[in-house]
Amino acid sequence: MAEKKLGLKEKYQLMTRGLDWETTYQPMDKVFPYDKYEGIKIKDWDKWEDPFRLTMDAYWKYQAEKERKLYAILDSFSQNNGQLNISDARYLTALKIWMQGITPAEYNSHRGFCMVGRQFRGAGARVACQMQALDELRHAQTQIHAFSHYNKHFGGFHQAMHMRDRAWYLSIPKSFFEDAMTAGPFEFVTSISFAFEYVLTNLLFMPFVSGAAYNGDMATTTFGFSAQSDESRHMTLGLEVVKFVLEQHEDNVPIMQRYIDKWFWRGYRLLALVGVMMDYMLPRKVMSWAEAWGIYWEENGTALFNDLARYGIKPPKYHEIATAEKNHITHQAWAVFYTACPATGFHAWLPQEYELDWLSEKYGSTFDRYYRPRFAEFARIEREGGRFYTNRLPLVCQTCQVPDFFTEVDNPMKQSIRQYEWQGMKYNFCSDGCRDIFAHEPEKFCQAYIPPQQIYQGNAGGARTLPEYAAWLKCEFGKDSGEYYTSEDYARWKAMHGGNDTTPSSAAA
């Protein structure tokens, strides 16, 4: 007689809860010492519902199938010189920042989920974290493989892991993940799974992968498809975490609200890097940052927080500031990248005429009034044979670590600076949101590794000037950094196209 086959649900039950037990040689609180100190109260871990009910054997099967497809396409991309099909070599700045900033963050996310997978005493949560830990490791690896082909032809891809610990703009994602990893397990999952993966991930993934597709980058587009089903699993986990914790005890509500407030704001500040990619680095445009914010936060986010209202959760603090800033931050960020690019691992440039017009159209209320004149002045300097680079380190926010290019919501001509004094020392911030986060945990954020301060203290290989600092990043001016239109990348791109400048003249794909 054939053996009875287990149903999916039954199998999931046996392979997760069935493998768990109450310890007797040691008390459970000693075996799992980290899942109570944050003050989150869990009455019944069995109420954890994993919506996917994926078992490890099924997980390996699905992922192996996706890997086979992905690597077949990456091989073909490489053999057919796929780099020739991208819209313009300027597009690569988006990939370089991803490779330097986000890929290491995926790896840190892997480390974080390994830790919390060990720290939760509930078996369902542990299994979900285990799978996400593997996903994140896989994403870091497949991204490196997808981008590695470009490393054969272009600058800036060669030292991502070295730069990640040293570059000023990469301390933004680095500090985000290290803040999460050094928090308790519930704060970690709320920060990464909920605030980042559930609330904000569409703003990260959608523009990036669509941007790759619009700009002819088959390698990255295929990576995006291969990661898509993982991302939807991560999003579902994020929502499940929050609902589970909120349903367990009413005392959890204020703690979770604070986590949501903090991580929404940190996530939003991190996304400035994505916004500037959409508006300035993609030669073929997908949609503007302001449009994406409208759809993915103002519409979808509002619906989500309407749903969560029944648990007593309010929309994240300062979300209205984030919305008010949507017509400004990308233009401000690109001015920083344009003026500071010699101290990075990417190239920057002035937008082409068609791009200035596209920006005017998308940002009718702000671009022509506040930002086009600034680009016009940079252009005047270029016409007269110069190229304006800043030679001074900027003020960097103590919390989000973004150089403080932000301006007051009611006055786009005035820099937004906040100060907080703690134990006799002053700290400077870009916003009320970042100051509040610091004020809640000054013992933690006073330790932040703020790049300009570290350089001035002599901790950047002794560098005191920006060229010395760039050398310490292992970035060479003209090869990996500085103006695009005088770079080796641009020269090589032209050579690949018979000596012609193939810069697009329209935003349409």
Added chain:
Amino acid sequence: MATISIGEYKFPPADRIENYGGDINIYVCWEHHLLIPCPAAYRLPPDIALIDFLEQMFRPDHNHHPEYAKIDYATLVWTLDGKPWAPRLDASLRENGVTHMSYLSFRAPGLDGVNGDGV
């Protein structure tokens, strides 16, 4: 509030003044001139006169700006750490009340950027 932790949680600030070898770190912003998009950071001795700082350190970073040459230092309207501030140009930063991690900003009346557009 304090950081919730599993044990004693006490660490020295990464940017404490002892790490600056007698110098201080300050930030300076020329308001309404966003060609340089961020306030700039300086490491300097607290005994430098404000005028010497402006001429020897701040000017070289801003000289490319068409309006910098028109600045009259005597008329600048200052704030220090967000509060109105009337420094003496020939006095040192220390004598003027500037401390480690201070934020200084000024406006030059009549100068509002190229074409008055804040650039």
